[in-house]
Amino acid sequence: MSNKKSNFIVTLVSFLIVALLVAVAVGVILKYTSGGNESFKTFYVQYGNEKILSTDTEKQMKLESGKLYYFEVGYPLDVGKDKPRDYSVCVMPNTKNNFDFTADGEYLSWKGDVPELSQYFGLTKQATSFTLYVPENTSLQTILQGVYAGKTVNSPTVQEIGSEYLYTLVVSSYNGKTTYKINLAL
Numbered sequence: 001m002s003n004k005k006s007n008f009i010v011t012l013v014s015f016l017i018v019a020l021l022v023a024v025a026v027g028v029i030l031k032y033t034s035g036g037n038e039s040f041k042t043f044y045v046q047y048g049n050e051k052i053l054s055t056d057t058e059k060q061m062k063l064e065s066g067k068l069y070y071f072e073v074g075y076p077l078d079v080g081k082d083k084p085r086d087y088s089v090c091v092m093p094n095t096k097n098n099f100d101f102t103a104d105g106e107y108l109s110w111k112g113d114v115p116e117l118s119q120y121f122g123l124t125k126q127a128t129s130f131t132l133y134v135p136e137n138t139s140l141q142t143i144l145q146g147v148y149a150g151k152t153v154n155s156p157t158v159q160e161i162g163s164e165y166l167y168t169l170v171v172s173s174y175n176g177k178t179t180y181k182i183n184l185a186l
Helices: 003-031 140-147
Strands: 044-047 050-052 059-062 068-074 087-093 100-103 106-109 129-133 167-173 179-185
Parallel strands (some): 059 179
Antiparallel strands (some): 044 068, 068 129, 167 179
16 A cells, blocks of 8 residues: 555544544534523433423423322533532422412412422432422312411412413522423423
8 A cells, every 4th residue: 555545544534533523522512502502501400311401491391190200410511420419409389370369368379478389299309310209189279288287278270370380390500500490280
């Protein structure tokens, strides 16, 4: 084989390797920036095969009573670290759906008077994952009855409210710079 052919083959292979590395780098950047529309994502939430990487749109999820829902959280740049970074997770009222209800005749607002609701969704947090579990017969009425225990609660039905997505799962990175919201329905 002549020296010119050998140099050409080495150059061609080197070029192909560099092109492949650039394509992989661009693919990774596009994946973790929602197609280049956001800054690089250093935190994600995953349910099943879907990684949630966008904070622009709120996801929606319908929960079934008696079913366990498993979510993973992670930091793509923390591969190989011994101790995972922390995160926060809770279930709150979806404040886009505001309505009034009464507890012992006192008028209250879903948007301002209802506290965190995590305990009614069986939220269990681990180092790199969390689960939700909705007990049988859970409804808006049973949740409000739990929040305002010992009081008579009268609330509108989901049909009267006009939306079934009354709850929001809020998952935030360790420093609070990234927050994902998933609206939940029962």
